[in-house]
Amino acid sequence: MSPVIDRAAAAPEPRVATGMFDFLDKSHRELQQRLADLGGLLDDLERDGLSAAVRERARRAHAWFETEARQHHLDEEQHVFPSLLASSDAGLVEQTQRLRQDHGWIEENWLEIAPSLAAAADGHQWFDPLVLRLRSNPQYSTPA
Numbered sequence: 001m002s003p004v005i006d007r008a009a010a011a012p013e014p015r016v017a018t019g020m021f022d023f024l025d026k027s028h029r030e031l032q033q034r035l036a037d038l039g040g041l042l043d044d045l046e047r048d049g050l051s052a053a054v055r056e057r058a059r060r061a062h063a064w065f066e067t068e069a070r071q072h073h074l075d076e077e078q079h080v081f082p083s084l085l086a087s088s089d090a091g092l093v094e095q096t097q098r099l100r101q102d103h104g105w106i107e108e109n110w111l112e113i114a115p116s117l118a119a120a121a122d123g124h125q126w127f128d129p130l131v132l133r134l135r136s137n138p139q140y141s142t143p144a
Contacts, residue, residue, distance in 0.1 A: 020079060027072045034064055035136065042133045050123050059121035065110060073103045109135045 041057045048054055077100070084096040113135045116127035
């Protein structure tokens with residue numbers, strides 16, 4: 001009689017390259033700095049209006065969040081999360097699912113504030129700076 005092999009138990013845990021985590025950690029630190037910069041931009045906007053400096057900062061912020069920040073989430077979704085979701089660790093899978101949901105909320109917030117940042121960069125004032133502030137603040141950007 002041949003031994004019964006539990007393939008799930010015998011299969012190695014999926015792995016993600018350590019270098020990827022270093023890269024993503026650096027990206028997270030940069031994202032935190034960019035969010036702080038965005039808060040400063042909003043302070044300056046409220047104080048100085050749409051000065052040339054504020055418009056340029058809004059243009060740079062829009063460009064970075066539209067490209068780098070969104071690509072960061074795509075990288076996590078494509079290169080990190082699949083391995084984590086395949087884990088046998090239920091807690092890790094649950095946390096990864098929560099992160100995927102967070103990404104969805106962040107994307108919704110970006111879609112709401114992107115036109116306002118673009119408008120500020122172009123010198124238009126049709127947007128509500130308070131909405132821009134609230135939607136760009138991680139403390140208020142996802143449901144409780």
